[in-house]
Amino acid sequence: xxxxxxxxxxxxxxxxxxxxxxxxxALLSLGSLWLAYxxxxxxxxxxxxxxxxxxxxxxxxxxxxxxxxxxxxxxxxLNVVLLMGLIGxxxxxxxxxxxxxxxxxxxxxACALWIVIGGNGSDREGMNAINHYFLIAGLGxxxxxxxxxxxxxxxxxxxxxxxxxxxxxxSLILLSGFTGNSFxxxxxxxxxxxxxxxxxxxxxGIAASFPFGIALALGRKSELPVIKLFCIGxxxxxxxxxxxxxxxxxxxxxxxxxxxxxxxxxLVRVMIAVTLFAAAYMAEYIRGGLQALPIGQNEAAQALxxxxxxxxxxxxxxxxxxxxxPALVGECIALFKDTSLVAIVGLLDLTxxxxxxxxxxxxxxxxxxxxxxxxxxxxxxxxxxxxxxxNLERQLGVGIR
Amino acid sequence: xxxxxxxxxxVIVCRNVHKWFGDFHALQGxxxxxxxxxxxxxxxxxxxxxSTFIRTLNRLxxxxxxxxxxxxxxxxxxxxxxxxxxxEVGMVFQSFNLFPHLSIMDNxxxxxxHVRKRPRKQAEKKAMELLERVGIPEQASKYPGQLxxxxxxxxxxxxxxxxxxxxxxxxxxxxxxxxEMIKEVLDVMKxxxxxxxxxxxxxxxxxxxxxxxxxxxxFDQGKIIEETTPDIFFTNPRHERSKDFLSKILGx
Numbered sequence: 211x212x213x214x215x216x217x218x219x220x221x222x223x224x225x226x227x228x229x230x231x232x233x234x235x236a237l238l239s240l241g242s243l244w245l246a247y248x249x250x251x252x253x254x255x256x257x258x259x260x261x262x263x264x265x266x267x268x269x270x271x272x273x274x275x276x277x278x279x280x281x282x283x284x285x286x287x288l289n290v291v292l293l294m295g296l297i298g299x300x301x302x303x304x305x306x307x308x309x310x311x312x313x314x315x316x317x318x319x320a321c322a323l324w325i326v327i328g329g330n331g332s333d334r335e336g337m338n339a340i341n342h343y344f345l346i347a348g349l350g351x352x353x354x355x356x357x358x359x360x361x362x363x364x365x366x367x368x369x370x371x372x373x374x375x376x377x378x379x380x381s382l383i384l385l386s387g388f389t390g391n392s393f394x395x396x397x398x399x400x401x402x403x404x405x406x407x408x409x410x411x412x413x414x415g416i417a418a419s420f421p422f423g424i425a426l427a428l429g430r431k432s433e434l435p436v437i438k439l440f441c442i443g444x445x446x447x448x449x450x451x452x453x454x455x456x457x458x459x460x461x462x463x464x465x466x467x468x469x470x471x472x473x474x475x476x477l478v479r480v481m482i483a484v485t486l487f488a489a490a491y492m493a494e495y496i497r498g499g500l501q502a503l504p505i506g507q508n509e510a511a512q513a514l515x516x517x518x519x520x521x522x523x524x525x526x527x528x529x530x531x532x533x534x535x536p537a538l539v540g541e542c543i544a545l546f547k548d549t550s551l552v553a554i555v556g557l558l559d560l561t562x563x564x565x566x567x568x569x570x571x572x573x574x575x576x577x578x579x580x581x582x583x584x585x586x587x588x589x590x591x592x593x594x595x596x597x598x599x600x601n602l603e604r605q606l607g608v609g610i611r
Numbered sequence: 612x613x614x615x616x617x618x619x620x621x622v623i624v625c626r627n628v629h630k631w632f633g634d635f636h637a638l639q640g641x642x643x644x645x646x647x648x649x650x651x652x653x654x655x656x657x658x659x660x661x662s663t664f665i666r667t668l669n670r671l672x673x674x675x676x677x678x679x680x681x682x683x684x685x686x687x688x689x690x691x692x693x694x695x696x697x698x699e700v701g702m703v704f705q706s707f708n709l710f711p712h713l714s715i716m717d718n719x720x721x722x723x724x725h726v727r728k729r730p731r732k733q734a735e736k737k738a739m740e741l742l743e744r745v746g747i748p749e750q751a752s753k754y755p756g757q758l759x760x761x762x763x764x765x766x767x768x769x770x771x772x773x774x775x776x777x778x779x780x781x782x783x784x785x786x787x788x789x790x791e792m793i794k795e796v797l798d799v800m801k802x803x804x805x806x807x808x809x810x811x812x813x814x815x816x817x818x819x820x821x822x823x824x825x826x827x828x829x830f831d832q833g834k835i836i837e838e839t840t841p842d843i844f845f846t847n848p849r850h851e852r853s854k855d856f857l858s859k860i861l862g863x
Contacts, residue, residue, distance in 0.1 A: 504706075506704060507710065509704070510704060513671065513697060513702040514697070514701075514770070515697040515722060515774065516722060516725060516726060520725050525710055529711065532712065606712075
């Protein structure tokens with residue numbers, strides 16, 4: 211018997227066992243297949259036949275970077291290329307991430323990269339060739355980061371924590387540039403937009419809200435009544451208000467707190483609002499992790515002579531945080547998707563760009579195409595975070611009793 | 612106290628120590644002195660205050676009245692004093708309390724590096740020596756969750772010893788262990804007792820008390836009601852409640 215017939219038999223067996231084991235399950239299986247047919251076929255027909263994808267192709271610049279000047283695009287590209295190297299290295303620190311999920315990760319990241327870089331040439335004469343170099347450089351750096359880290363050149367997660375922080379700073383400088391500088395001319399941040407803006411708000415929001423959330427969680431458990439009351443008040447106030455309200459309040463209130471000379475751009479106000487919002491939720495998740503820890507951990511640390519700060523940072527927080535990683539990553543994904551609300555306060559993020567594209571007179575009535583596309587983009591990034599978190603959990607699961 | 616020579620160095624001095632949990636008067640005037648190198652076993656029925664007592668010695672519980680002096684330092688609200696004392700007092704817990712997110716090696720080196728400020732290399736060398744002493748050097752790279760209860764408790768002993776403490780406190784170190792693992796932990800403790808380190812051991816292991824203790828303290832209702840050598844305590848206890856306790860614990 212050839213292996214082909216064997217696998218065919220296996221499939222029939224599998225079908226019989228899992229889909230047609232009884233009359234009722236056969237009926238349910240057929241019913242589900244019919245429903246799937248009803249839903250998927252029209253979508254497929256729409257995607258390959260009816261849809262007018264010109265709205266996406268023509269607006270790829272808008273979707274990717276908003277109004278960022280075309281002749282300065284290389285700064286965005288360079289950013290993405292560096293990001294690829296960092297992601298490659300970070301993925302390689304995930305010792306439990308198999309080749310399969312690592313390559314899936316790479317495939318998804320490459321898709322994301324292509325959205326930003328590859329597509330951008332189509333509406334710009336002469337940019338195409340350069341874009342391809344950027345694309346190749348990004349993939350190359352990803353592989354370089356991955357392989358060098360796999361060789362244990364610098365496999366400590368701490369290195370990458372610092373690397374990410376430096377990257378965020380560097381990329382902000384690279385993107386905004388300096389007034390009067392001919393090499394890096396100033397690009398004011400109301401020109402930033404599209405996926406670039408969405409990712410920026412997300413990454414800054416996550417990076418800033420995480421330490422802030424830890425501080426709030428510890429503060430809420432503090433024995434000092436003033437700190438404790440402040441933290442409880444802060445957390446409960448923020449959690450009691452929808453994000454959109456915070457965004458509006460950020461527009462109006464933050465300028466009131468600051469001296470008139472200090473003008474804070476809309477983007478920074480949005481980042482502050484998003485950070486405060488996410489921090490309150492992170493604090494509550496981390497507090498849950500703190501409460502789940504047995505009291506003996508604290509006692510053992512004290513008995514060894516560790517002071518309170520050492521106890522918190524060496525013993526308590528590492529355990530509390532890893533216990534709530536699924537919830538924290540969930541919060542990161544939620545934050546990423548919540549950034550779509552910034553379109554309401556006038557920023558041209560991915561969702562804002564979508565709304566702008568629909569409003570163009572030559573693309574009227576193409577909502578389906580536009581929203582399907584940005585949904586796919588949101589999904590790709592959310593799923594990337596999800597894969598990463600699952601591996602992180604598996605890796606940190608080592609030695610947990 | 613009476614039998615002790617006043618010229619010996621006192622590592623622990625407790626005078627009239629009281630402790631309340633709400634309305635419950637857990638320690639009702641405890642007076643003890645422990646000399647350097649002594650092995651003191653503390654026994655008594657559950658709820659008699661014996662665990663609470665040894666937990667007051669390194670400030671895991673706060674005593675409300677009386678005086679505790681450890682290695683010349685007065686135990687009070689002064690954080691500096693508490694830190695000094697905790698450096699000198701090691702503790703082994705009933706439930707091991709190893710740090711599950713750290714390897715066995717890191718469990719033993721952590722406080723050496725961050726409290727004793729030893730270089731990592733030196734701390735690791737010390738840790739390996741101690742792991743060999745407690746008989747499990749091959750487990751150094753594993754995590755606590757991968758070890759048996761008896762092995763975990765031996766690591767906990769090594770972790771406490773790594774700080775080179777003046778005194779070791781044991782809070783029912785074998786109560787959470789399966790019977791076949793009790794012996795391996797007791798053997799390590801017996802070996803330690805012979806090396807001359809000062810030990811205070813709360814335990815229900817009467818064989819251990821008989822074999823290695825210099826002195827037995829019998830706690831009941833927050834007081835020490837009998838304090839004597841193991842020989843006398845086990846053959847001829849003076850107090851009615853000691854007799855009652857011994858008949859219950861040795862009777863089966």
